[in-house]
Amino acid sequence: MQFAKPLLAAFALGSMVALPAHAELDVASLKQSIETSFESEYPKLDALYKDIHAHPEIAFEEEKTAAKLAAEMRAIGFEVTEKVGKTGLVALYKNGDGPTIMVRTELDALPMEEKTGLPYASRDKTIWQERETFVTHSCGHDIHMASWVGTAKTLVGLKDQWKGTLMFIAQPAEEVVAGARAMLADGLFTRFPKPDAGFALHAGVFPYGFVGYRVGVGWSNEDGLYIKFEGRGGHGAMPQATIDPVMMASRFVVDAQSVISREKDPTEFGVVSIGSLHAGTADNIIPDEAVLLGTIRTFNPDVRAKMHDGIERTAKAVAAMANAPAPDIKITEGTKAVVNDAAVVATAEKVLKAAFGDKFRVTPPLTPSEDFSEYINAGVPSMMFNIGVYELEKWAAANKSGTPLPGNHSPLFAPVPKPTIQTGVTAMTLAVLSAFDQRAKGQ
Ligand SMILES: [Zn+2]
Ligand SMILES: [Zn+2]
Numbered sequence: 001m002q003f004a005k006p007l008l009a010a011f012a013l014g015s016m017v018a019l020p021a022h023a024e025l026d027v028a029s030l031k032q033s034i035e036t037s038f039e040s041e042y043p044k045l046d047a048l049y050k051d052i053h054a055h056p057e058i059a060f061e062e063e064k065t066a067a068k069l070a071a072e073m074r075a076i077g078f079e080v081t082e083k084v085g086k087t088g089l090v091a092l093y094k095n096g097d098g099p100t101i102m103v104r105t106e107l108d109a110l111p112m113e114e115k116t117g118l119p120y121a122s123r124d125k126t127i128w129q130e131r132e133t134f135v136t137h138s139c140g141h142d143i144h145m146a147s148w149v150g151t152a153k154t155l156v157g158l159k160d161q162w163k164g165t166l167m168f169i170a171q172p173a174e175e176v177v178a179g180a181r182a183m184l185a186d187g188l189f190t191r192f193p194k195p196d197a198g199f200a201l202h203a204g205v206f207p208y209g210f211v212g213y214r215v216g217v218g219w220s221n222e223d224g225l226y227i228k229f230e231g232r233g234g235h236g237a238m239p240q241a242t243i244d245p246v247m248m249a250s251r252f253v254v255d256a257q258s259v260i261s262r263e264k265d266p267t268e269f270g271v272v273s274i275g276s277l278h279a280g281t282a283d284n285i286i287p288d289e290a291v292l293l294g295t296i297r298t299f300n301p302d303v304r305a306k307m308h309d310g311i312e313r314t315a316k317a318v319a320a321m322a323n324a325p326a327p328d329i330k331i332t333e334g335t336k337a338v339v340n341d342a343a344v345v346a347t348a349e350k351v352l353k354a355a356f357g358d359k360f361r362v363t364p365p366l367t368p369s370e371d372f373s374e375y376i377n378a379g380v381p382s383m384m385f386n387i388g389v390y391e392l393e394k395w396a397a398a399n400k401s402g403t404p405l406p407g408n409h410s411p412l413f414a415p416v417p418k419p420t421i422q423t424g425v426t427a428m429t430l431a432v433l434s435a436f437d438q439r440a441k442g443q
Contacts, residue, residue, distance in 0.1 A: 037158075038150060041154075048068065048149060049146040051068065053121075055122065059174075059176045060087055060172050060179070061108075076149075079094075085180075085181075098436060102375070112136050143415050143424065195380050198383075201387055203420065208416055209359055219369050222295065223332065228328040229318070230289050256310075268303045277293075335369050340383050348434045351433065387424050
């Protein structure tokens, strides 16, 4: 997934406020313990992060990455099951009677070339869709993995503070939104316990030390669009003898945007973008078909249904205008919106506000999509939050200059490892502890 501009506004610099005290968990002393443990563990986490960064693997090929994480988790004392959902991992740590709390990381990288020039930059290649390509951790999933291992280690070190089961899962293929489904189909919540609460984090383009969160929709619904317009081919100089599919496709690309501007409530988010349009072979031949591929993004299920309806009607109407057969329309469900649970967020919020103060902020929903939603829709109340990756001064200067620092999926995306992973470990450890604490009280 990838982040967009609204985060800039949410992380505009404000004045620091005094840290409120948390009445129940002693957050200040826990934060201190977490930071002390992190400091002594960091050299190992740094080596793990840089190794994973330098040797990324794409969706469903994350065998070496998964093996590295499995070894780390076994060394901490987790019981690890490999090859869940092809290359996924499930690591359990039982610590008496209590709830099961899940923490997810992703394993996969992207088929693109890294251009950061970092000493640990990836030069690895693979075959992707029948072509050789470089592979790069440009979404930050390597940051997530290091934070995940660091959180596991920290929580085991703090095991006198909680009772229950830690369920740490490492998911393949998030970038193609298929890995969560693969793990669920392979018995994630039947062969293993079904968690009482779940957490995930994502690295984003804002300063390290800051954490962004929200209740409700955090990431969008994503659906794929395929349309084939069938016409009747012929000579480019004799259009009267043809039904021109290029005309139909062109008209559709323009008219589909009126579904956004005229049918959808303008205060609701909705996007349809056509990313691929193929027709014809030569300048003087009217082809017999045109194929379009696009993506549809929404937050709200009613808006989603309305957009699907409007897009289908527009495609059919365009074909009818041309006296062509009805087009072949396929809208394939990608993944549903990530909807953060109000109660899980409220519990974590108290603790994270106490720990991070004004650096823990509500952020707007993000327009990309994330298949963490699959676990939520399978019945696990959850919270997914964002952590910043860049030095505050550089980030602020770049925004001021009008050229923001490189974002997720950019070949230049370059998180600062230590403070970013530290924020991930601290925030995730406290979030998990808050969930154990809340459940222990039976609330
Ligand atoms: Zn991504
Ligand atoms: Zn991602």
